Amino acid sequence: MADAAFTLARFEPLVGSRFLLRLDDAGGLPARLVQARAGHGGAADRPPFSLTFEAPAEPALPQRIYRLEHPQLDAVDLFLVPVARTATGLHYEAVFG
Incomplete structure (x- = not known):
């Protein structure tokens, strides 16, 4: 996926x-995309946003770059950070600024 395709509008329909x-x-x-949220500030050509994914609680994964695949996208490499444990799994966040 080209860098220009990393926009909130591209991911919102995939929530x-x-x-x-x-x-x-x-x-x-x-991993289910549970949230695509606009951020604040950033460059005018690409406002910041974040993506939150939910994956199974085990194994708990460390923060690092992971490849994610989706039928409607090319494979993407995202830096994911574990941010929350819920009753249904672990949440991981990718932030674009």
Whole structure:
């Protein structure tokens, strides 16, 4: 996916859909996009935004770059940070500024 395609408008329609979060061992975890939210400030050509994904609680993944796949997108490499544990899994956030 070209850098220009990393916009809030590109991801908002995908909220609620499933991604595959690839792991180093060639396996993967299901990850659902639970939120696409506008940020504040940033460059005029691309306002900041964040994406929040929910994945299973185990294994708990450390912050780092992960490849995510979705049928409507090219594979994307995102820096994900664990931000919350919920009753249904772990939330990971990617921030674009």
